[in-house]
Amino acid sequence: MKRNVLIIGAGGVAQVAAHKCAQNNDALGDIHIASRTIAKCEAIIASVHAKGSLKQPGVLQAHTIDAMDTPAVAELIRRTGAKIVINLGSAFVNMSVLEACIATGAAYMDTAIHEDPLKICEQPPWYANHEWKRREQCKAAGVTAVLGVGFDPGVVNAYARLAEDRFLDTIRSIDIIDINAGRHDRWFATNFDPEVNFREFTGTVLSWQNGQWTPNKMFEVSQTWDLPVVGPQRAYLTGHDELHSLASRYPQADLRFWMGFGEHYINVFTVLNNLGLLSEQPIKTAEGLEVVPLKVVKAVLPDPASLAPSYTGKTCIGDWVKGTKDGKDAEVFIYNVADHASAFAEVGSQGISYTAGVPPVAAALLIADGTWDTRTMVNVEDLDPVPFLRLMDRMGLPTRVRDAQGDRPWDEVTGV
Amino acid sequence: MKRNVLIIGAGGVAQVAAHKCAQNNDALGDIHIASRTIAKCEAIIASVHAKGSLKQPGVLQAHTIDAMDTPAVAELIRRTGAKIVINLGSAFVNMSVLEACIATGAAYMDTAIHEDPLKICEQPPWYANHEWKRREQCKAAGVTAVLGVGFDPGVVNAYARLAEDRFLDTIRSIDIIDINAGRHDRWFATNFDPEVNFREFTGTVLSWQNGQWTPNKMFEVSQTWDLPVVGPQRAYLTGHDELHSLASRYPQADLRFWMGFGEHYINVFTVLNNLGLLSEQPIKTAEGLEVVPLKVVKAVLPDPASLAPSYTGKTCIGDWVKGTKDGKDAEVFIYNVADHASAFAEVGSQGISYTAGVPPVAAALLIADGTWDTRTMVNVEDLDPVPFLRLMDRMGLPTRVRDAQGDRPWDEVTGV
Missing domain, CATH: 3.40.50.720 (NAD(P)-binding Rossmann-like Domain)
Incomplete structure (x- = not known):
């Protein structure tokens, strides 16, 4: 205890x-x-x-x-x-x-x-x-x-393990998909610390495919996923923490992380990134002041917490896991849908x-x-x-599964 | 002397x-x-x-x-x-x-x-x-x-005076048009000091119309002008210095300044401006460092002088002046066309x-x-x-005129 x-x-x-x-x-x-x-x-x-x-x-x-x-x-x-x-x-x-x-x-x-x-x-x-x-x-x-x-990381790692333990005999691929289909009333904002948010996307995108780390550029690879509640959503191959532990447990599987972005986000990101404003390396102004551009961008952006009151819509995050069950191809999507306004009503956050x-x-x-x-x-x-x-x-974050048998709470399927 | x-x-x-x-x-x-x-x-x-x-x-x-x-x-x-x-x-x-x-x-x-x-x-x-x-x-x-x-200001003020002295009896409007139809090899850059460049466009756009200062927003009003050499160009009503002296000499005329912008410039400007990164007011980073966002943007952008070697294409800047001559409506476009590559060859600048x-x-x-x-x-x-x-x-900056009689050097017309 x-x-x-x-x-x-x-x-x-x-x-x-x-x-x-x-x-x-x-x-x-x-x-x-x-x-x-x-x-x-x-x-x-x-x-x-x-x-x-x-x-x-x-x-x-x-x-x-x-x-x-x-x-x-x-x-x-x-x-x-x-x-x-x-x-x-x-x-x-x-x-x-x-x-x-x-x-x-x-x-x-x-x-x-x-x-x-x-x-x-x-x-x-x-x-x-x-x-x-x-x-x-x-x-x-x-x-x-x-x-x-x-x-993500966290619950999505547990979803992978749940797929392993209860749904599939072998795992061929795990695609983790993170969609925020919400809206707020600001022109632009990140949903969490802008510094952490942007740092995720300025480096090389690493996924684990064919038994090795595979590099891509941000926004280079995209795929539209048809998801419960939020519908079809375009998501982009993105580097993310959980792949770096899951690759130890599932080295035989392709492991990819997909994040949904709207065109507006991509445009703002692209402008800031191409200008060098997302750099974590200090620069000097003409006046000789040393400053990290990314920290200035963070300072001008809205505090993510300030978005909460106006946020509406839902998130959908889950693991699309493919492999075999009883010798046959099988797949399952294990996921949660969360609601911005309900979260705000309960705890004052988005x-x-x-x-x-x-x-x-x-x-x-x-x-x-x-x-x-x-x-x-x-x-x-x-x-x-x-x-x-x-x-x-x-x-407050119930898990559901969708597979060939339909879409329902996870414990109805696993019977735990 | x-x-x-x-x-x-x-x-x-x-x-x-x-x-x-x-x-x-x-x-x-x-x-x-x-x-x-x-x-x-x-x-x-x-x-x-x-x-x-x-x-x-x-x-x-x-x-x-x-x-x-x-x-x-x-x-x-x-x-x-x-x-x-x-x-x-x-x-x-x-x-x-x-x-x-x-x-x-x-x-x-x-x-x-x-x-x-x-x-x-x-x-x-x-x-x-x-x-x-x-x-x-x-x-x-x-x-x-x-x-x-x-x-501009400068030569365009002289063009206005030339129109007054040699081309028209009365002046009803002076539209100053500044087009850079050049290209360089950078993703984005301003053509002169970014701080001065952006400051021109973050405030209210003031023009002198109907005998008074008239406010507009940047990129609110645009017009396509068909110009010599560079062809049809979309330009946006912009606040600019010369209007603020010309209004004393030509209070009866509508005085407007138009600057050409590509969609790429407008997009980058809009992102930076909407995020607050073009502000001249100091902000504080999370670490407590006080910094003027515009000065950071200036520091990450290319030095305008560095564009010169790759710059090609031409500028066209001039005054489109309308009024009357001998009791009839008349208009004249007095202008210069400059070439980026020639400028670089001669003096090492764009x-x-x-x-x-x-x-x-x-x-x-x-x-x-x-x-x-x-x-x-x-x-x-x-x-x-x-x-x-x-x-x-x-x-190196010859003046030409275009009016009902055609397009030719200014001194052929005025005979000076």
Whole structure:
């Protein structure tokens, strides 16, 4: 049994996680939120109180932290008595927070790969560059570390494992498809941190095909997928974290990630990228000021959290898995559909934050009750997906499947 | 007789002016070039020597200057013995350089309106905000100041005066049309300082129509003009300096400025502008760094001078003037066509720099020989255009006219 949660970060995803922790504080205990700007943590706490999200009276506290400062994070973990850390800070702080967890014995979770601020698209597999180098340390210290447990990566890894465990005998390909068919009232905005968002698309697109990493350019390869609820959607081959762990478990399969983009997004991205405004490398202005263009773009774009009130429409994210069953070709699409307006009504965030913020709290509950308390470092596909997806059903992100037999809830099919 | 020229600035236009001064150094005397970065002045001097532009052996010297520092500019004017200052620095230094000319008695010229770094599109007429406030001072000190003597403003003001003097009895409208039908090998670039370029289009578009300043939005009003050499060209109603002096001389006429833009330019501009990246107001990055977005955009864009080697095609800039002659409706298009590749071959700059850099040197020659040595502040339409256009014919920017009688050199028509 592990109790007391420390959330690192105070963006839209952290807000969702805070609400979901609060809704489950009978099982999770005290809830702490820490970020560089304490006012953002306090705003989240105010939102939790305003929505009455706390299941029972309990501790809900804000802290200031520099998440790059491992000793400071370790000290905060000790001071708060947190046994579970949900790291939802920027992509640059994963390793410093993980080190603090190793030092204190707290369980660690994140929702995106660690990144070096000055590098885009490191050598594949990405997890081997930073995270997996600490696997032996986690094992030796008996520290539970669940990597990439948002929606994608995270839930989509569990969907892959579900396909393996319950639907197919062999897996030939896994196409992960991420569609946001929502609308908001801003001229342009990214759905999460613009810096992280754009960094995903400025490097080489890597997919795992024919047993090797295959490079493409962004927006070079597209395919229209006919999906439940949101209908036919054009999506583009995109580099993404989960391929870099799934390739270890499914080396025989083609693994691709597809993200939906509208023409407007592509146009804005193309202009900014071609001009060099998405670069993570510092430049100098005529006045001699050194500045990273991408950070300036981030500063002028809307805060993704500010989109929430006007956001309508739905997301559809899932795994299209092909292989064989009983010697015959078979395929299944395992997916979730989330609704922006419902997410806002429940926790004050838009649907993209919601899909990323609920899964780590489900994972926290499974660590708290011992089900997923692995005492080593794992990716989500290493774990039994059933208790996770069952929790997600009840926490607002129900899983459905569509295959030759039709479209229905996953547990009707698997009978778990 | 005034001799010895000091050029302030070391961009593409200054390079053209330096070459043209060198080609006429028998009349102009010593040539000095000063900018914040002396290396840029030295590169221009090297280019003048490489092309053999000096007509006769003479002084050609580089200096470091902060053009915002009036006493330093005055000291440089005295030290160099310059009697003519051609200010081709940024739009923010006009007044500090003009003050230095008033203090020393040197003649002053510029090619664009003075701007306050923090203001876009001040109250019309723009010249009344800064320049004309110093008119009495110039008169009292007997200082010649020729404002806006590039191509537009500048030559187009002379074209308006030529229409008044030689072609029409009454003037009903003057449409100034600026088309660059050239191509270069960069994905996107502005043809002159991006900061100045974009600032022209982010404010309200002001034209003088029906006896008053009329506001429009950028890209709101367009018209296709069928022009000599470059053919039919779509151009957009744009705010521009020359309207703000011409409205004093031609208050009865509709005065409009039209600039040609391709769809690609408009798209890039629209993305940058809508995102707030063309703002002249400082913003703060998440890391707390204060930065002006427009200056970052400027820093990532190609240096306009770097376009020159690959630039091909032509520019066409002129005045389409309508009114009456001998009681009947009449109209005339007075224009110049310049060629990018020829400009590069002659002076190492592209055509846009060439059209802006030649006219102030023609004006310098007219100040040097006394023809335009007005000993007060003037705009170009206040001066006799004939000696100016005759000089321009011989210096590489010949004037042509097209009217009901056909298309031919201006002096065949006017017989000057």
